[in-house]
Amino acid sequence: MTTKRQLHLNTNASNVGRHPAGWRTLPNPRSGIDVNFYREIAQLAEREKFDAIFLSDTLSLRNPAAGPSQSLEPTVLLAALAGATTHIGLIGTASTTFNDPFNLARRFASVDHISGGRVAWNVVTTYDAAAAANFGADASPDKAQRYARANEFVDVVNKLWDSWEDDALVADQATGRYADVDKIHTIDHRGSHFSVAGPLTVPRSPQGRPVLVQAGSSEDGRALAARTADAIFTAQTTLTSGQAFYADIKARARAAGRNPDHIHILPGLLPVLGGTEAEARAHKAELDALLDTSREIARLAGVLGLHAEDLHIDRPLPYDLIAKVARSTQSQGFVDATLHQAREGNLTVREILDRNPGAHRIVVGTPEQVADDIATWFAQRGADGFNLNADVFPSGLAAVVEHVVPLLQRRGIFRRDYEGSTLREHFDLPRPASRYAA
Incomplete structure (x- = not known):
C-alpha cells in the first residue's frame, strides 16, 4: 500500500x-436501461485510474413522467461491468431495510469473485413509504428501528463473508x-432481528x-459508519x-479502536466544465432552460419535507417551517447540506x-477551478476524495477525465496508474x- 496520502x-x-x-440531450434518451451506456462510463473512468464506479438504488418508482430513475438492479449491472473492465472498483447500493443478510452477502461475494476482488456494498436504510408498500408494509420503520436492524445486518453479513477461511x-x-471442512464455519447468529446459521455458500472473497x-449522515448513520465502514459517501x-x-x-x-486512515470521507461533487467560466455557465444555462421550474420547486420542497406552496422563488427558505419537520421520511444528509449552503450564502430559492x-455541491467553471477546489478540500481535510457526479453522462465525465484529472496528477495527489487489482488496494485498505481463523 502507498504511504503518501492519495x-x-x-x-x-x-x-x-x-x-x-440531461436525458433530453442524449442521442439515446433510453440510455438508463442500456448496459452499453454504463460500460462506456466504467471504461472511461478506468482509463484515468478512478477508484470505482458507484451505483445508487431506489426501491420505488419516482415521478416517471419527468425523467428516468435508477432502474437496473445494482449487483446485476455490476456483474456485467465486471466483464467489461479489469481494475476499476464496483460499488453497489443495497438496503438493509428490505433485504435479507444471507442473500445479500451471497450476491456481493459472488460479484466480488466474478470481478477478481473489486466490489463494495453501499449500506443504506430505506425511509421511503412507497418502497415499503412494494414489500408488503404500510410504512418504513422509524429511524431508530432502521438503524438497529442495519447494525445487526452488517454484523451478520461480515460474519458470513468470514465463514470460509x-x-x-x-x-x-x-x-x-474439495474443501477443508474444519476451515468452514457456521456463524450461529441469534439476534433481535436475524437468526442465521451459516456458513455462506460462497468461498471467501478475493x-x-x-x-x-x-451513506448516512445522521447521528445514527455516523455511528454505524464509524464502527463498520471503509468509506463514507456524504453530501457536504x-x-x-x-x-x-x-x-x-x-x-x-479512533474512539471505536479503528485506524482513522482506514475510513475515507468521500463527499459528492458535481463539476460543470467549460474552457472559461462563462462557457461553463452558458453550458449549464442551456440545460437549465430545459427544466420545468415549478417541478423543481416541488422537488426541493419534497427534499425539505415541505409543500411546493411553502417556497417562494425569490425569497429565502422558510427556516421556521423547516425546523418543525420530522425527519423520519427525508434524507438528513441532503437536508443538512442544502441548509448549510443556503444559510452560508443567504440564498433565495432561485x-x-x-x-x-x-x-451534492456543484462547481461551475474551468478545469483549473475545479482542480483547485478538489485540491483545497483534500489538503484542508474536508475530504479524502470525491464521489464525482456528471451533469450528463458520458460527456460530463469525459470532460473531467480529459481536463481535470491530468491537473490532479501533475500536482501529485492522484495516481497515474493502479498499484493493485482489488478495490481495497485502490483505497489503501488492509486485507x-x-x-x-486460528
Missing part, C-alpha cells in the same frame, strides 16, 4: 447524469478433497471481504461543514435551485483476516 475518485454513475433535464477451498483433484461503504456543500463532518467521523473511528438542491 486522493480517491469515484464516478457516481447513477441514472444518466445529475442534471434533471482463506485456505478453506482446497480443490485437490488428486485426492478428491479481497477478504467486499469493501463496506455507508461548504468546506466548513465538510471539515466538521470529516473530523467527527475520524474521531468516532439561487438554491441553481446549485443542485437537495443533492482483513477471517475472524474464525
Whole structure:
C-alpha cells in the first residue's frame, strides 16, 4: 500500500447524469436501461485510474413522467461491468431495510469473485413509504428501528463473508478433497432481528471481504459508519461543514479502536466544465432552460419535507417551517447540506435551485477551478476524495477525465496508474483476516 496520502475518485454513475433535464440531450434518451451506456462510463473512468464506479438504488418508482430513475438492479449491472473492465472498483447500493443478510452477502461475494476482488456494498436504510408498500408494509420503520436492524445486518453479513477461511477451498483433484471442512464455519447468529446459521455458500472473497461503504449522515448513520465502514459517501456543500463532518467521523473511528486512515470521507461533487467560466455557465444555462421550474420547486420542497406552496422563488427558505419537520421520511444528509449552503450564502430559492438542491455541491467553471477546489478540500481535510457526479453522462465525465484529472496528477495527489487489482488496494485498505481463523 502507498504511504503518501492519495486522493480517491469515484464516478457516481447513477441514472444518466445529475442534471434533471440531461436525458433530453442524449442521442439515446433510453440510455438508463442500456448496459452499453454504463460500460462506456466504467471504461472511461478506468482509463484515468478512478477508484470505482458507484451505483445508487431506489426501491420505488419516482415521478416517471419527468425523467428516468435508477432502474437496473445494482449487483446485476455490476456483474456485467465486471466483464467489461479489469481494475476499476464496483460499488453497489443495497438496503438493509428490505433485504435479507444471507442473500445479500451471497450476491456481493459472488460479484466480488466474478470481478477478481473489486466490489463494495453501499449500506443504506430505506425511509421511503412507497418502497415499503412494494414489500408488503404500510410504512418504513422509524429511524431508530432502521438503524438497529442495519447494525445487526452488517454484523451478520461480515460474519458470513468470514465463514470460509482463506485456505478453506482446497480443490485437490488428486485426492478428491474439495474443501477443508474444519476451515468452514457456521456463524450461529441469534439476534433481535436475524437468526442465521451459516456458513455462506460462497468461498471467501478475493479481497477478504467486499469493501463496506455507508451513506448516512445522521447521528445514527455516523455511528454505524464509524464502527463498520471503509468509506463514507456524504453530501457536504461548504468546506466548513465538510471539515466538521470529516473530523467527527475520524474521531468516532479512533474512539471505536479503528485506524482513522482506514475510513475515507468521500463527499459528492458535481463539476460543470467549460474552457472559461462563462462557457461553463452558458453550458449549464442551456440545460437549465430545459427544466420545468415549478417541478423543481416541488422537488426541493419534497427534499425539505415541505409543500411546493411553502417556497417562494425569490425569497429565502422558510427556516421556521423547516425546523418543525420530522425527519423520519427525508434524507438528513441532503437536508443538512442544502441548509448549510443556503444559510452560508443567504440564498433565495432561485439561487438554491441553481446549485443542485437537495443533492451534492456543484462547481461551475474551468478545469483549473475545479482542480483547485478538489485540491483545497483534500489538503484542508474536508475530504479524502470525491464521489464525482456528471451533469450528463458520458460527456460530463469525459470532460473531467480529459481536463481535470491530468491537473490532479501533475500536482501529485492522484495516481497515474493502479498499484493493485482489488478495490481495497485502490483505497489503501488492509486485507482483513477471517475472524474464525486460528
